[in-house]
Amino acid sequence: MNEPQAAGNRSHEFQFAGAALVPVFGPTLAGFVGVVALLHLLNLLNWLPPHAPVESPDEVLMRRRFEMTRAPSAAEVVIIGDSSSAIDVEAPLLGELLPGKPEVLNQGMYMGIGMDIYGEAAGEFVRHHPGQVKLVVLLITAEQLQNVMMNPLHQRLWRDAMGAAGADAETSNWQRWLGLEAARDRLATHLVPFAFHGHASLYFAHPFHLRQHMRAHGGSTVDRGSYNPAAVAGPPNFRITDEVRREAGLLRAAIPSEVRLAVGIAPLPDSDVPAAFRVRRDELLRELNESLRADFLLTELPARLPNGFAANPFHLNPRGAAHFTRLLAAELTKLPVWKDAAVDRE
Amino acid sequence: MLFNSTDFFVFFGVFLLAWYVVRNHLAARNWLIVIASLIFYSWWDYRFTSLLLFSAVVDYYVALGMGRGGRQAKGRSDGVVEQWSDEDQSLQHSSTSALQSVSSRRRKLLLGISLVTNLGVLFFFKYFDFFRESTRLLLGQFGIDVQWTGLQYILPVGISFYTFQTLSYTIDVYRRDLAPTRSLVQFLAYIAFFPQLVAGPIERATHLLPQMARKLTITLPMVESGLWLFIWGLFKKVVLADSFAYLVDPVFKFVEPEASQTLIATTAFALQIYCDFSGYTDMARGMARMLGIELMLNFNLPYFATSVQDFWRRWHISLSTWLRDYLYLPLGGNRLGGGRTYLNLLIVMLLGGLWHGAAWNFVAWGVWQAFGLIVNRAWSESISAACAKRDGLKSSETMALPLSPSEGGEGRGEEAIQLASLRPVTGLGRGEEVAEMQKPLSSILSLFAPHGARSGSSGESAPERRAPPRFAMPSWLGWLLTFLFTLYGWLLFRANSAEQVLTLTTSLAHWAPPVWAGVMFRELLVLTVPLLAMQLWQWRSGDLEVAMRLPRWARGLLQAGLIYATILFWQREAASFIYFQF
Numbered sequence: 013m014n015e016p017q018a019a020g021n022r023s024h025e026f027q028f029a030g031a032a033l034v035p036v037f038g039p040t041l042a043g044f045v046g047v048v049a050l051l052h053l054l055n056l057l058n059w060l061p062p063h064a065p066v067e068s069p070d071e072v073l074m075r076r077r078f079e080m081t082r083a084p085s086a087a088e089v090v091i092i093g094d095s096s097s098a099i100d101v102e103a104p105l106l107g108e109l110l111p112g113k114p115e116v117l118n119q120g121m122y123m124g125i126g127m128d129i130y131g132e133a134a135g136e137f138v139r140h141h142p143g144q145v146k147l148v149v150l151l152i153t154a155e156q157l158q159n160v161m162m163n164p165l166h167q168r169l170w171r172d173a174m175g176a177a178g179a180d181a182e183t184s185n186w187q188r189w190l191g192l193e194a195a196r197d198r199l200a201t202h203l204v205p206f207a208f209h210g211h212a213s214l215y216f217a218h219p220f221h222l223r224q225h226m227r228a229h230g231g232s233t234v235d236r237g238s239y240n241p242a243a244v245a246g247p248p249n250f251r252i253t254d255e256v257r258r259e260a261g262l263l264r265a266a267i268p269s270e271v272r273l274a275v276g277i278a279p280l281p282d283s284d285v286p287a288a289f290r291v292r293r294d295e296l297l298r299e300l301n302e303s304l305r306a307d308f309l310l311t312e313l314p315a316r317l318p319n320g321f322a323a324n325p326f327h328l329n330p331r332g333a334a335h336f337t338r339l340l341a342a343e344l345t346k347l348p349v350w351k352d353a354a355v356d357r358e
Numbered sequence: 359m360l361f362n363s364t365d366f367f368v369f370f371g372v373f374l375l376a377w378y379v380v381r382n383h384l385a386a387r388n389w390l391i392v393i394a395s396l397i398f399y400s401w402w403d404y405r406f407t408s409l410l411l412f413s414a415v416v417d418y419y420v421a422l423g424m425g426r427g428g429r430q431a432k433g434r435s436d437g438v439v440e441q442w443s444d445e446d447q448s449l450q451h452s453s454t455s456a457l458q459s460v461s462s463r464r465r466k467l468l469l470g471i472s473l474v475t476n477l478g479v480l481f482f483f484k485y486f487d488f489f490r491e492s493t494r495l496l497l498g499q500f501g502i503d504v505q506w507t508g509l510q511y512i513l514p515v516g517i518s519f520y521t522f523q524t525l526s527y528t529i530d531v532y533r534r535d536l537a538p539t540r541s542l543v544q545f546l547a548y549i550a551f552f553p554q555l556v557a558g559p560i561e562r563a564t565h566l567l568p569q570m571a572r573k574l575t576i577t578l579p580m581v582e583s584g585l586w587l588f589i590w591g592l593f594k595k596v597v598l599a600d601s602f603a604y605l606v607d608p609v610f611k612f613v614e615p616e617a618s619q620t621l622i623a624t625t626a627f628a629l630q631i632y633c634d635f636s637g638y639t640d641m642a643r644g645m646a647r648m649l650g651i652e653l654m655l656n657f658n659l660p661y662f663a664t665s666v667q668d669f670w671r672r673w674h675i676s677l678s679t680w681l682r683d684y685l686y687l688p689l690g691g692n693r694l695g696g697g698r699t700y701l702n703l704l705i706v707m708l709l710g711g712l713w714h715g716a717a718w719n720f721v722a723w724g725v726w727q728a729f730g731l732i733v734n735r736a737w738s739e740s741i742s743a744a745c746a747k748r749d750g751l752k753s754s755e756t757m758a759l760p761l762s763p764s765e766g767g768e769g770r771g772e773e774a775i776q777l778a779s780l781r782p783v784t785g786l787g788r789g790e791e792v793a794e795m796q797k798p799l800s801s802i803l804s805l806f807a808p809h810g811a812r813s814g815s816s817g818e819s820a821p822e823r824r825a826p827p828r829f830a831m832p833s834w835l836g837w838l839l840t841f842l843f844t845l846y847g848w849l850l851f852r853a854n855s856a857e858q859v860l861t862l863t864t865s866l867a868h869w870a871p872p873v874w875a876g877v878m879f880r881e882l883l884v885l886t887v888p889l890l891a892m893q894l895w896q897w898r899s900g901d902l903e904v905a906m907r908l909p910r911w912a913r914g915l916l917q918a919g920l921i922y923a924t925i926l927f928w929q930r931e932a933a934s935f936i937y938f939q940f
Contacts, residue, residue, distance in 0.1 A: 022381070022382055022384065022573050023380055023381050023382060023383050023384045023386065023387035023573065023574070024377075024381050024387065024573060024574035024575070024576055024649075024650050025381070025573065025574070025575050025576065026378075026381070026576050027575055027576065027577045027578070028576075028577065028578040028581075032578050033578075033581070035910055036578065036581060036582050036585070036910070037585075038914070039910050039911045039913070039914020039915065039917075039918075040913075040914040040915075040917040040918050040921070041914075041918075042914065042918075043914045043915040043916075043917065043918025043919070044918040044921060044922060046915075046918070047918055047919060047922045048922075190922075190925065192925065192926055195922070195926055196926055200926055200927075203881075203884050
């Protein structure tokens, strides 16, 4: 780059030859190749820490739901449904309050995923833990019955997991060549937080947090928001779609007939529904059960709860979840499934 | 366009090729800077490019107008004033005075046009809705219900930065510290230079404009150190700042965070904002240096500060020196007595807070910083007075802590050294810089040294050093208090509302079993390790670019590791820089 001085207004001058850049960039490039090679070698020799993949909150939750269908577990009660069941029910507290203190597993997912998949989450667990489960509790929001927001991502996550396709499809070739997969999933995730986006990122900074929370809470998650609606809503016009009726039938078919099924609708904030909503709620439950054929309808659960218990229109905050879990436990205690459980124990 | 985006790497690659091509043409080089900078800026929103050009063109002609008539600045071709001379030597003294009087009015008018234009645009886009809403709420308190429609404009990115930069030019020309440039392209290149356009450093025309006018020399060490700065800055942003954000954002969305979570999240935010902003500055300085252009230092180990004053000498230096030179000193600085000095500090920090954003939490943050500076100053004065009394000196001989050499600060020992570091281009000697960087930690580390071995870092020999009065605060305590003070300031800065400030503050008083604070704390530690290690290394060596002392192979390995980590943490959708919103 040392060139003869051009006449006139010279702009800038490189006071080195182009070849001088080789020792500047060379060590960095060589070092980079070395790091990549080392990672591949360590991965090949399996000398890296165990695999802990980086996922989105939804992936973490769906993957755990799938893993739990096959993982060792003593759960006798399985909660299924949309996010209201995942968040509104504190599984360990419910287990404490039920007769015989059975272990409770929360397999709640998301709204719009399809009731048939809820059924698969319970049915798969029952199939891999034969003779163990006494009761499956389906808890959904009234909104879910309208099936207004189908979520293909969540459906795909479940289907991928069931088909053992995994979530690796998004890893590109260049990422594999650079050893990024191994560095991220076997090294970095054990040390530092990775991106967590979406609603759950409000409360869980990192997959560790969500996994740790679910592990400690029998699969239940949490929503710490507070609900302050601008105005009281008018009476909602909830209805059950034909698609939901069809899915309800598939849900029941996915759960072995010897396992009892109870169904309830999660409470809504006071401001969102009138006091008379309870009547409509019970009608909805009966209509749903024409297809679902559940053993028990949880009609004594509250249809509404004070706004102070709500995190948003669909979820309860931790205080609300504790309150609702107690009410649910009281309702479930009345069911004629625990005598058998007590006898079995004896 | 974000530095941490793939788009930018393509852009910068193409720019470097073009930079090589135009090496023999000064005018073409500056045109290249201007065009590339406008493309860079337009990537975000092309509509606001006209706003940037408008501000620049107005100030270019305003400055030219100031230079016409009466006394002219006889500047070098690079714009820096060497001496002043009368435009027309044949004019008689009396007529010169008359002309100067006219000229003075004309210059004031032109300065007014520049101030009204720039601050008007800034106010319109950044503050109008804030003041409208605040006024509406205030009137509502008196039962007056006003329904105003907000403008709800998008805030043009970097508007506060380039507005301050262009304003400094017209004010400098007005003050006759600088001769106006006659080249619009050079001026546009100075205002819009893309590495520092949207988040600083806020460059002074006296420093950057001459570089746009002259031939630049690019040496191999410049390329090497520029590359290092860029890689380290990118690492700080992508790996550290964006990861700290995951510890911050959830907690600042909690309704009822626990004390441990609030504390960890606030600490993480302190580190996030530092890594984010200083990372950007490092990248800007690194890129500029690879092009042969030197940008000013903007951060000097700010969390090693032992007082609030010290913090402001180390944090966002280009803004604090701007506020000092164009606001604090014109208000009277510390020359008008104690009360007025405190008032000046309050005004400056209040406006400094508002500069960051049109929201009450930034106002609160500014007032908090002013409070710290005032308490700091009052404490320093009481110590100085006590020293003077003990040594039999008049208190006025030691009390003054001038903010600039123009206030008589030159040559007043350690204080003067610290204050000199505020200069846009550090004027410190090598030894002074080392002493300044090492001061706080050496005081802390000296606690662990044998009693007789404890020493300050000022370089004074033991017999010359005066013992501090008994009630003087030890440096380690000063550091701790300053850090805690700064942390609470960041809580105010980050909070989304006054209610949240209250919630987070009260949460600190209610310790409960942490939910996942343990995991958060571990992550905070893991992320802090590389930053702390680098800063301790910088401190020990007294050199912010200490990595350049490593042999090439060792630095290459270090750079390779940093690049690998950066790719590992790279996000498809690049996270924006915090200071872009200002």
